[in-house]
Amino acid sequence: MRKSLVATAALGLALATAPAYAAPARKPNVIVILADDLGYGDTGVYGSTFVKTPNIDALAADGVRFTQGYVSHPVCAPSRAALLTGRYQTRFGYEFNPVGRDRTSGVSLDETFIGEVMQKAGYRTGMVGKWHLGESGGYHPVARGFDEFFGTTAGANAFIIDTKPGDEFHTPRGAEGSYGTVEGGAGLGDGPEIEQMVRLRERAPITRGREVVEVKEYLTDAFTDEAVRFIGANKDKPFFLYLSHTTPHTPLQAPAKYIDRYRHIENKGQRVYAAMVSSLDDSVGAVRAKLKAEGLEKDTLIILLSDNGCAGYIGDACTNAPLNGYKGMHLDGGVRVPFIMTWPGHLAPKVETRVISSLDIAPTAAALAGATMPKGSDGVNLVPYLTGKKTGAPHTALYWRSGVNFAIRDGDWKMWMINRAEPSEVASNAARVTPEGVKAELSPRGHFVMLYDLKADPGETTNLAATRPDVVAKLKARIEAWDKGNVPPQWTSMRQSVREVEGELVKLYP
Incomplete structure (x- = not known):
């Protein structure tokens, strides 16, 4: 009986002195x-x-x-x-x-x-x-x-x-x-x-x-x-x-x-x-x-x-x-x-x-x-x-699409393929409102392509598309592969604005 009482007392002391159960930290x-x-x-x-x-x-x-x-x-x-x-x-x-x-x-x-x-x-x-x-x-x-x-x-x-x-x-x-x-x-x-x-x-x-x-x-x-x-x-x-x-x-x-x-x-x-x-x-x-x-x-x-x-x-x-x-x-x-x-x-x-x-x-x-x-x-x-649990880059590439315009950031390369406007169109800071159903169609003159090395040129001032056709071709292929996972727009853009970029008239689809 005495041993039992001692054991019980010891157990009680242990419980009293043991740290309280630590509830899990709240979710952030x-x-x-x-x-x-x-x-x-x-x-x-x-x-x-x-x-x-x-x-x-x-x-x-x-x-x-x-x-x-x-x-x-x-x-x-x-x-x-x-x-x-x-x-x-x-x-x-x-x-x-x-x-x-x-x-x-x-x-x-x-x-x-x-x-x-x-x-x-x-x-x-x-x-x-x-x-x-x-x-x-x-x-x-x-x-x-x-x-x-x-x-x-x-x-x-x-x-x-x-x-x-x-x-x-x-x-x-x-x-x-x-x-x-x-x-x-x-x-x-x-x-x-x-x-x-x-x-x-x-x-x-x-x-x-x-x-x-x-x-x-x-x-x-x-x-x-x-x-x-x-x-x-x-x-x-x-x-x-x-x-x-x-x-x-x-x-x-x-x-x-x-x-x-x-x-x-x-x-x-x-x-x-x-x-x-x-x-x-x-x-x-x-x-x-x-x-x-x-x-x-x-x-x-x-x-x-x-x-x-x-x-x-x-x-x-x-x-x-x-x-x-x-x-x-x-x-x-x-x-x-x-x-x-x-x-x-x-x-x-x-x-x-x-x-x-x-x-x-x-x-x-x-x-x-x-x-x-x-x-x-x-x-x-x-x-x-x-x-630091993971190293390397979170993304190998990022992509953008707006109508027939595409862009990609792949490593230090950045490429923007933008629809050319027609010579009769006028550049304006305002976005021209277009009727519902007027889809973005690629100009017969095609895309104007801009390629930049963001490491050397973070301000995107020097277009390298003409001198690096190999990079342009590689990035175009990646865009095409990515775009296969996309669907048509729910509606057409009603703001198709014409801007001048690097001396070219181009069309945005915001």
Whole structure:
């Protein structure tokens, strides 16, 4: 009996002194912050000399800053479709912006969005900001894997409705009639700016779920507040947040509290655009501050990028320097973007020069959630490459298609095959709106081919196509093989713009 009592006592002491059972660490939260038309050179950490972005700079200093991060398309909607599915948008026909169409369709319902993957893995999912991937029925964000939605389903929206002294608008010359408002809408020059903004908001309302709500504050601030609220409401469970800002997309508008930081800039376009980027930077700061306040910094991966390069139609207000080209083009200025990943305690701060893609975001998030992407994913989980568990290049090549235009990045080679325009056509910074059903047809004069060695010529200034026909032939063969896995576009491009590139008239299909 005595031995039994001693043994029992010893066991009790052992249990009392043994360490408590360590519950498994929570799955990491994932936040994707997407800017709209942010130029490669428009933040401090990527080289801006006058746009002040202390929060974005700090995000980069604390994480991985990619110098060769690409998106899959140089315009909004197709780029977003690929980001959220991890598949080239040409795999399912979401090849062009849904300009001026009815709102009863969107990304094919056969496609799986990352929100759905994260939901099934036990995550609370939230989407804040710009959707642009379908509006009605099963195409709405709440039907594509997001438990919560606050934002606009359209391609653009007004930032300011209720103006105050010091608020500024800027109407760029040129293509504002096509680009300045919601897709297919009238430009700002057609009437008083405030009236235009009211009509824009009426055509593209802000909704919570599917219910229209009134938003009077600056739109970027409203989206930021909603993101912060979502983090606080879901701090005790793993969450996936897609914060898809509309800034600094047109219309260019900013309130006095951001404009005041740049009163010294005489160029009005640059002043207003810089103020808009500052609102994005403040948003990044607010999100990180909330994570810190809730003790979630080390439990959260943040990914920041832009959906494409900045737009040439806003003139010198923005810059993709040192890259060549703009939104709508397959030059690097259209498809290489600011790209940052931060996960304190898990990813060592560094500058990463390997080529990566927005296609990698969905597979990376899924892997962290312990889930798998559906078959056919074109992206990869980047974490093993960033922690050293995997070496080499995440991608051997990246591809682009827009109608009959193609591009490829293969190692240091970059090739763009673009349709020649007819001699009778006139180059314009504006995109000509074409009727539904007018397909992109290859000119009898064929493609104009541009080949660049990005290692020696990152600005894509010296076309080597004529002197390296062997490389052109090899890359054409790779494009043809890749294109066999694509499908026809769901609809035709309604913006076929003629530009002059290297002295050649060429046609873009944004």
